[in-house]
Amino acid sequence: MASFRTWHCLLASCCLFLLHASAAHGQLSPSFYATTCPMxxxxxxxxxxxxxxxxxxxxxxxxxxxxxxxxxxxxxxxxxxxxxxxxxxxxxxxxxxxxxxxxxxxxxxxxxxxxxxxxxxxxxxxxxxxxxxxxxxxxxxxxxxxxxxxxxxxxxxxxxxxDLPSPASGLATLISWFANKGLSATDMTALSGAYSIGFAQCKNYRSHIYNDININKQFANTLRSNCSPTPGATDTNLAPLDTTTQLTFDNAYFGNLVKKKGLLHSDQELFNGGSQDALVQQYSTNPTLFASDFVTAMIKMGNISPLTGTAGQIRANSGKVN
Known part of the structure; x- marks a missing residue:
């Protein structure tokens, strides 16, 4: 009996360990590759x-x-x-x-x-x-x-x-789109701050600079010189998403929105008399708050339905399945 109880306890302990290990393996961790790929x-x-x-x-x-x-x-x-x-x-x-x-x-x-x-x-x-x-x-x-x-x-x-938001989206649509992925309106606004760096093509901001009224007129006129009102040769011409510091990640993007200088319609929707106005103003004057919220949102976004454990595979080549 003692031997049976011993083996029973050992089996139960092993089962608990495996269950714990399985649960832990299903979660993402910054130290996941600490021993398998430390470099x-x-x-x-x-x-x-x-x-x-x-x-x-x-x-x-x-x-x-x-x-x-x-x-x-x-x-x-x-x-x-x-x-x-x-x-x-x-x-x-x-x-x-x-x-x-x-x-x-x-x-x-x-x-x-x-x-x-x-x-x-x-x-x-x-x-x-x-x-x-x-x-x-x-x-x-x-x-x-x-x-x-x-x-x-x-x-x-x-x-x-x-499932990818359009540059022509309104605020309510954007909030709904992000909510469908488990991200809050604050996450959405913080993540939009990634547009502090990078460029957009004329075809994606043409309607905003020619048809919208929630845009600085002088800013729109400047952009029109590089983006014709009709589709065609200028479609792929680029403009910076942040005209102030276009290749530096900072909070200037939000200051531009306050000045009605958002390049995309969806950008300016974040500051257009709606629910995100106050947060945009905060980010425009508080780079520390923006950076903190951006990190939180990036980590949350990185947790959208990841494959873990034995699901999927480790591809040998980025562009094709093993």
Whole structure:
């Protein structure tokens, strides 16, 4: 009997341990690769520095890449998958085609990581780390990125066309869109501050500068010189999302909104007599508050439906399933 009780207790203890381990494994943690790939952070940072030295704008592009990944199927690296044979990825979706960029930087980081830690680190986690470093290297805050995501073996062109907010969206639509992903209105406004860096194409701000009234007239007139009123040759011409400090991550974007100098209709909707006006004003004068809320929102966004445990896979190549 004593022997049976001993084995019974040992079995129960093992079951409890496995249940605990399984639960822990299903959660993201900044230390996920501490023993399996301890050089990961240094590899990502070094590759990102090289990428930004070649093109400073790339930091903004990789923050946007992370956003577009997480809003479609969750933060699973699905946006990286190429169209191969009958497989259709998300790169050709309306919000992504000829717009989302930085795939070659993720490919390079992945290749560098594979040299040191083959088959260990997911592409989804690399995208999350690149977004953090893109922010930090352009003057923004840094944070401990929760890790442990795995890569999707699927993609959804349909969701990429339906789940990504439009630059023509109104405030109520934007709030609803973010709420559907578990993000609050505060998260939405803070995340919009990523537009402190980067550029937008004329086709995405044309309607705002020609048709809207919630815009500084002189600002609109200046932009019209580079963006014709009708679709055509100027569609891909770029304008900075933050005219004040276009390649530095700071809170100037919110000051621009207060002055009615938001480039996109969706930008200016954050300061247009609605529920986010007070927060925009706070962010415009309190960079510490903005940085804190931005970090909180980035971590929350990075927790949108990640694949963990045995779900998905660790892709050997960013652009295709193993």
């Amino acid at each position: 990961l952070g240094l590899i990502v940072r070094a590759t990102m520095i090289k990428a930004l030295l070649a093109e400073r704008r790339m930091g903004a592009s990789l923050v946007r890449l992370f956003f577009h990944d997480c809003f479609v199927q969750g933060c699973d690296g699905s946006i990286l998958l190429d169209d191969v044979g009958s497989f259709v990825g998300e790169k050709g979706a309306g919000p992504n085609v000829n717009s989302v960029r930085g795939f070659e930087v993720i490919d390079q980081i992945k290749a560098n990581v594979e040299l040191i830690c083959p088959g260990v680190v997911s592409c989804a986690d690399i995208v999350a780390l690149a977004a953090r470093d893109g922010t930090f290297l352009l003057g923004g805050p840094s944070w401990a990125v929760p890790l442990g995501r795995r890569d999707s073996t699927t993609a959804s062109l349909t969701l990429a066309n339906s």
